[in-house]
Amino acid sequence: MDFAFTQEQEELRREARAFLEENPEAQLAELRELGWLGVSVPEERGGGGLSFLDEAILFEEAGRALYSGPFLTTAVVLPALPEVDEQAWSVEVDGFVPDLLHVDRVLTEGMQSVPAEGETLATMDETRPLGRLTSSDGEAVDGEWEPVRLRLLAALALEAVGIAQRALELGIEYVSEREQFGKKIGTYQAVSHPLADTYVETELARSLAYWAAFCVAEDDEQAPVAVPAAKAFCAETAVAACERSIQVHGGIGFTWEHPLHRYYKRAQWLDAFGGHAAVQRAVVAAALLD
Amino acid sequence: MNLRDTPEEAAFRAELRAWIEESLTDEVRRGRFEEAGRDWSRKLYEGGYAGLTWPKEYGGAGAPYSHQAIFLEEMARAEAPSHLGVIGLGMAGPTIIAHGTEEQKRARLEAILSTEEIWCQGFSEPGAGSDLSAVRTSAIEHGDHFVVNGQKVWSSFAHIADWCILVTRSDPESQRHAGLTYLIVNMHSPGVEVRPLRQITGEAEFNEIFFTDVEVPVENVLGDVGDGWAVAMTTLLHERGTLGFALTAALESQIRKLIALAKERGATEVQRDAIAREWIGLQAVRYTTYRSLTTLIKTGIPGPEGSGAKLWWSEANQRVTKLALELLGPEAQILGGGDRNGGYWQHQQLRSRGNTIEAGTSEILRNIIAERVLGLPRSR
Numbered sequence: 001m002d003f004a005f006t007q008e009q010e011e012l013r014r015e016a017r018a019f020l021e022e023n024p025e026a027q028l029a030e031l032r033e034l035g036w037l038g039v040s041v042p043e044e045r046g047g048g049g050l051s052f053l054d055e056a057i058l059f060e061e062a063g064r065a066l067y068s069g070p071f072l073t074t075a076v077v078l079p080a081l082p083e084v085d086e087q088a089w090s091v092e093v094d095g096f097v098p099d100l101l102h103v104d105r106v107l108t109e110g111m112q113s114v115p116a117e118g119e120t121l122a123t124m125d126e127t128r129p130l131g132r133l134t135s136s137d138g139e140a141v142d143g144e145w146e147p148v149r150l151r152l153l154a155a156l157a158l159e160a161v162g163i164a165q166r167a168l169e170l171g172i173e174y175v176s177e178r179e180q181f182g183k184k185i186g187t188y189q190a191v192s193h194p195l196a197d198t199y200v201e202t203e204l205a206r207s208l209a210y211w212a213a214f215c216v217a218e219d220d221e222q223a224p225v226a227v228p229a230a231k232a233f234c235a236e237t238a239v240a241a242c243e244r245s246i247q248v249h250g251g252i253g254f255t256w257e258h259p260l261h262r263y264y265k266r267a268q269w270l271d272a273f274g275g276h277a278a279v280q281r282a283v284v285a286a287a288l289l290d
Numbered sequence: 291m292n293l294r295d296t297p298e299e300a301a302f303r304a305e306l307r308a309w310i311e312e313s314l315t316d317e318v319r320r321g322r323f324e325e326a327g328r329d330w331s332r333k334l335y336e337g338g339y340a341g342l343t344w345p346k347e348y349g350g351a352g353a354p355y356s357h358q359a360i361f362l363e364e365m366a367r368a369e370a371p372s373h374l375g376v377i378g379l380g381m382a383g384p385t386i387i388a389h390g391t392e393e394q395k396r397a398r399l400e401a402i403l404s405t406e407e408i409w410c411q412g413f414s415e416p417g418a419g420s421d422l423s424a425v426r427t428s429a430i431e432h433g434d435h436f437v438v439n440g441q442k443v444w445s446s447f448a449h450i451a452d453w454c455i456l457v458t459r460s461d462p463e464s465q466r467h468a469g470l471t472y473l474i475v476n477m478h479s480p481g482v483e484v485r486p487l488r489q490i491t492g493e494a495e496f497n498e499i500f501f502t503d504v505e506v507p508v509e510n511v512l513g514d515v516g517d518g519w520a521v522a523m524t525t526l527l528h529e530r531g532t533l534g535f536a537l538t539a540a541l542e543s544q545i546r547k548l549i550a551l552a553k554e555r556g557a558t559e560v561q562r563d564a565i566a567r568e569w570i571g572l573q574a575v576r577y578t579t580y581r582s583l584t585t586l587i588k589t590g591i592p593g594p595e596g597s598g599a600k601l602w603w604s605e606a607n608q609r610v611t612k613l614a615l616e617l618l619g620p621e622a623q624i625l626g627g628g629d630r631n632g633g634y635w636q637h638q639q640l641r642s643r644g645n646t647i648e649a650g651t652s653e654i655l656r657n658i659i660a661e662r663v664l665g666l667p668r669s670r
Contacts, residue, residue: 001299001356002292003580004588053291172664184667189653192660192669199659200598203581204574207595211577214293229570281566288549288569289562 003210005057013057020065028069028088037074038084040217046084052151052217056210059155063162063270066262068127070099072159076151077107080143090116091152092133093274100131105138109145114138125265130273150227153274154216157209157227157234160270164202164234164241167263171195171245174253185248194244198237205230205237225287232280235271242267293580295360302353303360309337310368318371327374331405334373340403341379344387349400355583359535366539369546377447378402378409380533382455382474385525389513394474398453410451410477412442412499413522420654422457422522423466427501429458429473431508431515436460436473438481438504444648448484448497451477456501457522460515470518474510481505491640526650533649534579534596537603541572544610544638548617551635555617564613571606575599594663601655604645611639 005013019026019034031037039055041047048054055075062071070088077089087104090097092114097106103116115138120131172195175186185191212230215223242264246253253260271277295303318330334340335349342358344350351357365372373379383402386394401407418424427440438458448454454475461469475482481504486494513521545568552565582596614635615622625633646652660666 001295001359001580001584003577003584005291168664172666176666186660186666187669189657189660189669192664192666193653193656195664195666196656196659199664200601203595203598204571204578204602207577207581208570208574210291210581211293211573214291226573229573232566233570233574278563281563281570284570285562285566288565289552289557 003207005053009054009057012054013061016058016061017064020061020067024065024067026067026069028071028074031069031071032086036071038078039075041079041084045082047078052154053210053213056154056158056213056217059158060162060209063159063266064166066127066163066166066259066266070103072155073098073103073152076148076155079151080107080111080141080148082142091148092136093149093152095132096130096273097133098128098130098273100129100133106133107141107148108133108136108138109149110136111141111143111145112136112138113141123269125262125269127262128266128269149274150216150223153227153231153280154209154212156270156274157205157212157230160234160238160267161202161206161209163238163263163267163270164198164205167238167241167245167260167267168195168198168202170260170263171198171248174245175248178250191248195248198241198244201237202241205234208233225284228280228283231274232277232284235267236277238267239264239271293577299356299360302357303364306339306361306364307368309339310364310370313337314368314370319369327371328405330371331374335404340373340375341383341399344383344399344403348387348395349403355587359579359583362535362539363542366542369543372536374405375402375408377411377451377455378407378453380536381411381525382409382453385455385472385512385521386474388524389472389521391509393509394512398474407452408447408450409453409455410445410448410497410499411525412445412448412454412456412475413525414444415441416443420651423470423519425457425459425470427456427458428462429456429460429471429506430462431460434508436471436506436508436511438473438475438501438506440501442499442501443487443496445484445497445499446495448477448499449486449494451484453477454482454499455512455525457518460518464516467519469516470522471515472512472518472521473506474512475501475504475506476510479504479506489641490643491637534575534582534592534599537599538572538576538579541575541603541606541610544607545569545572547634548610548614551614551617555619557617561613561617564609568606568610568613571602575602575606597655597659597663600649601652601659604642604652607645608639608642611635611642615639 035048036058038047039050040052043049070090073090074088078084090099090103090106092106092108100116100118101120106114106116114136118131118133120129123129175191178185208230212226215226246260252258313333318326338351341350342353342361343355346352386398415425429436429438454477456473456475458471458473459469460471481502483500485498487496488494578595579599582593585593625636661668
C-alpha cells in the first residue's frame with residue numbers, strides 16, 4: 001500500500017500550477033504542446049504512455065486555476081479514439097455539451113462522433129457554457145461509453161478538489177488579514193471553525209478523488225462505485241467550501257469583482273453535470289443495498 | 291501510488307485472516323468485553339498480534355505500520371473485539387517507548403501486551419478538561435518518592451486498572467504548562483480510590499480517581515521532573531494521531547451492521563441516500579488515513595490530513611447510530627423482549643454522544659486544525 005504520488009508526478013504538479021498561474025487562459029493548443037493531452041493514451045496510439053493518475057494531477061490543477069477551455073472533455077475522450085488527434089473534443093451527457101462552440105467534435109453517450117454544431121445556452125458558470133447539438137448523426141466510434149463516463153466523472157471530482165482547495169486558501173488569506181473589533185477575524189472561532197471543516201472535508205474529498213483516479217487508471221472492479229462516490233463528495237465539498245469562504249469574506253465575498261463567485265459557480269456546475277450528488281449516491285446505495 | 295497490498299502485505303493479511311477464523315470463538319464475540327476481552331487479548335498476544343509496531347525487545351513484533359493497519363481492518367471485518375489494553379497499547383506504551391528508562395520499558399511494556407497489567411489515564415480533572423495545563427493534582431517530592439494528592443476524572447478502565455499515567459503539578463508555585471511531572475502510578479497503592487461514574491448509557495465505563503497521600507517512587511517519573519507537559523503531548527499525539535485506523539475499523543463495523551439492518555428492515559429513498567452518504571464518508575476516512583500513513587512511513591511524522599479523522603468519525607458515528615434507530619422504526623425505543631438487535635443500537639446511539647467530547651472535544655480539534663494546520667491567528 002502506497003498512497004502518494006511519485007516525485008515525477010509531484011514535479012508535474014508544480015509545473016502545471018506554475019504554468020496555469022501565469023497563463024490561466026491558455027489555448028488548448030498550448031496545453032497540447034506541453035503534452036497535457038492524451039497523457040494516459042499508450043505511445044503507439046500517439047499518447048503520452050503515462051497513467052490516468054498523471055492526468056488526475058492536471059485536472060485538479062486546472063480546477064484550482066479555474067481553467068475554462070475544453071481541456072477536461074478532450075482529455076477524457078482521447079483514450080476512446082483509435083489514435084490521438086489534434087481536435088478539441090467535448091461530450092454529450094443528458095443532452096448537454098460543455099463548451100460546444102469551442103470544440104471541433106462531440107462524443108455522444110451512443111458512441112457517435114458528431115460535428116460540434118448546435119446552439120449554446122447561457123449558464124450560471126459563464127466560463128463553461130452548455131450547448132445542445134442540432135444533430136446526433138455522426139460516425140460510430142468503436143468501444144464502450146462506460147469507460148469514458150467513468151473518466152469524465154472522476155475528472156470532474158478532481159477538478160472539484162482543486163476548486164475547494166482554492167476557496168479554502170482564499171478564506172484563510174482573508175481572515176488572517178481582515179480586522180474587526182481590533183482583532184484579526186480568524187481569531188474568532190465562529191470564523192475559523194467553518195474553515196477547519198472545509199479543510200477536513202477537502203482532504204477527505206482529495207482522498208476519494210485519488211482513490212477514484214486509481215480505480216480508473218487500474219481498471220479496478222471498484223471503479224463503478226468509487227467514481228460516483230468521489231463525484232458526489234467532491235462536488236458537494238467544493239460547493240460548501242465556496243459558500244463558507246464567501247461567508248467569512250463578508251460583503252466583499254458577495255461582489256462581482258471578487259473571484260469567489262466564479263469558483264462557486266464552477267463548483268455548482270461540477271455538481272450538476274453528469275448528475276448531482278444525490279444521483280451519484282443513488283448508484284452507491286444500489287450497490288450497497290440491492 | 292498503489293492502493294493494493296504488496297505481496298508481503300497480502301501474505302500477512304491471509305495469515306491473519308486464517309488465524310482469526312480459527313481463534314475467534316462465538317464466546318468471545320458474544321461475551322462481555324471486560325471478561326471475554328482478557329482471554330481474547332491474551333490470544334492476540336500469544337499469536338503475536340499485540341503491539342505489532344512495538345520494538346521486538348519489548349515483546350512487540352517490530353512490524354511496519356502497514357501491518358497494524360491491516361490488522362485493524364481484518365479485526366473490523368471479523369467483528370472481533372479489540373485488545374483490552376486500550377490505554378496501555380494506545381497511550382501508556384507509546385509514551386514509555388518514547389520517554390521511558392530502560393528499566394521502565396523492561397518492567398511495563400510486555401505486561402501491557404499480555405494484559406497482565408491494565409492501564410488507565412489520569413489527565414482530566416474537575417477543573418482541567420480541555421485545558422490540561424490547569425491540572426492541580428499535586429506531587430510533592432519527598433526523598434525517594436513523591437506524595438500525590440488530588441482528583442482525576444473521566445478515566446476509562448480505572449476500575450480494573452493496575453497502572454495509571456498521571457499528569458501532576460510537582461511545583462506548587464508553577465503556572466500553566468511549567469512545573470508539571472508525568473508519573474506512572476500503581477493503582478493498588480494505599481490512598482488510591484476509584485469511584486465509577488454512571489453515564490447516560492446507564493453503565494459505568496469512566497471513573498473518578500481520588501489520590502490521598504499516595505506515595506510514588508521517584509523512579510516512576512516518566513521523562514524529567516517538570517517536563518510533564520512535553521511527555522503528555524507525546525501521549526496525546528498518539529491518541530489523536532495513530533488512531534485513524536482504529537476509528538476507520540470501528541466505523542466500518544458500524545456501517546456493515548447498518549447495511550445489514552437496512553437490508554433486513556427496508557429503507558426509504560431518504561434513508562438509502564443517508565446510508566450511501568455514510569459509506570462514502572467511511573471510504574474517505576479510510577483513504578485519508580492511508581495517505582497520512584504513507585507520509586508517516588516516508589517521513590516518520592503522520593501527514594496533517596489525518597488530523598480530521600477523529601473529528602469526522604465522531605460526528606459520523608452519531609449520524610450512523612441515529613440512522614439505525616430510525617431504521618428500527620417504532621421499535622427503536624424497545625430494549626429487550628426478543629428484539630433481535632438486543633438494545634445494541636440504542637446503547638451505541640447514546641454512547642456516541644461521548645465521541646465528540648472524549649479524546650479532544652470537536653471544538654478543541656477545530657481549534658487545533660485552524661491554528662496548527664491552517665496557520666490562522668490564535669484564538670487564545
